[in-house]
Amino acid sequence: MSRRLGQHWLANAETAARIVRALAVRPAESILEIGGGRGALTEHLVQTDANLTVVELDETCAEVLDERFGQRIELVRADILDVQLSTLGPGPWAVVGNLPYEATAPIMLWLSAHAPVLSRAVVMIQREVAQRLVAPPGNAARGRLTVTMELDFQVARLFDVAPRDFRPPPKVDSTVIGLVPHAAAPVADEERAWLLKVVECAFRYRRKTLARALSSELATSDEVEAALAAAEIEPTLRPESLSLAQWAKLSAVLQP
Template sequence: MTEFAPHRARKRFGQNFLHDHGVINRILRAVHAKPDQHLVEIGPGQGAITEGLLDSGARLDVIELDKDLHPLLMARFGLNPQFALHRGDALKFDFASLVNSDEKLRIVGNLPYNISTPLMFHLLQQSDCIEDMHFMLQKEVVQRLAAQAGDNHYGRLGIMVQYHCRVEYLFDVGPGAFNPPPKVDSSIVRLIPHAQPPHPADDPACLEQLVRAAFSQRRKTLRNTLKGLLDSDAISAEGIDPVLRPEQIDLAGFVRLANRLARQRN
């Protein structure tokens, strides 16, 4: 068997390698992969979770940007017919290209903080072919994903992800579970795309624009942040007080405002 020198985690890739077997097993139990499923792991690193995912008998594609990890991953898993390595950037990857017939993908990943938000939005654009997603993220990001109106962490990220997915905050992971230990706590989250959004937007692009504008100055009132999109009368017509701040408005309220904006434009 080929021997490889220990791989040093690279800051430019945001690498922190998971090594705590208790945490690894807890993640694998949360994913609960089955032999007839098709999984995709983003950033497998040294294969801490990869091995357990393959042990389930599921088909597994992994996407790894760090070319120095490719020979290590191929040496460990390359002979398994259920394993396939894709060399490249997950932010540019066409996940739909992996789908056969009517199957759906299950996505798993320990995501670096610097790409977590754009990568989630990239995946949401392809959510028709995704069954669920299990991610390890910085704890603060998971708090933002799961936050409800009125919470300190409530904002654009949570609203837009909750529009597309059910968000389940699973558990926290301390820095000691990684090598090198990060300076922040991490958390595991499960995202399950809605078959139909609970509050459908007539034009999701209008919703995105309106939520972005609303939170551009989050301490100001809707009347001020939505100026140029909706006036006070239009906001009031949707049963929302225009002197409220954006963090006081729930997803359903933002969808009502976005639908009014879409009607005005048409």
């Protein structure tokens, strides 16, 4: 992945080693590295006993990776968003990567879509996005992406990485986060799409109260008021105030 995608090369070997240690690689397991770049993480990953697949979009970077690591890695020249993990192997997969800033949200959703075949993920993203992903109910940083990721993962903020660790240095700080799929889904599969539709509608009008936001598209004002009462949620709250459990309860009541 290249700088046009918001990528800055990780240049601190100790930081790279720390990220790989956070992944806690197990012998013979399947590891997927998203965007190998110039090999900062790959260099440490090949020293483990895991089976390493590296997906790299940028052709120049792919050539560098091929020259440096050869048959020690399985190199896939593709956009990660176009990759179906089932085509690479049965898994479960552990995922690691220094994600390009501008592609973070789509890649997060890609991880969410593949959660059933993941054991865990450790990725580095922009600190502001990491703060959104771990924002608790009531925090203004909480948003649609927060709730979406909570459906599939326990998200933990592991450590920050300063701009000086990159070449060229970005203008923002980065954060390494850990994602662990839930042992049991908090919402049934058949309820998931509707819940996400309710969440999307509410956050589209996040400056409005829940009562006004949801009645903008999903139902009449009376129906929304009744649903909020049944779910024991104050109609004057704003979308960022709700926990995942509250979203699940509200969407179940609103289900047409």
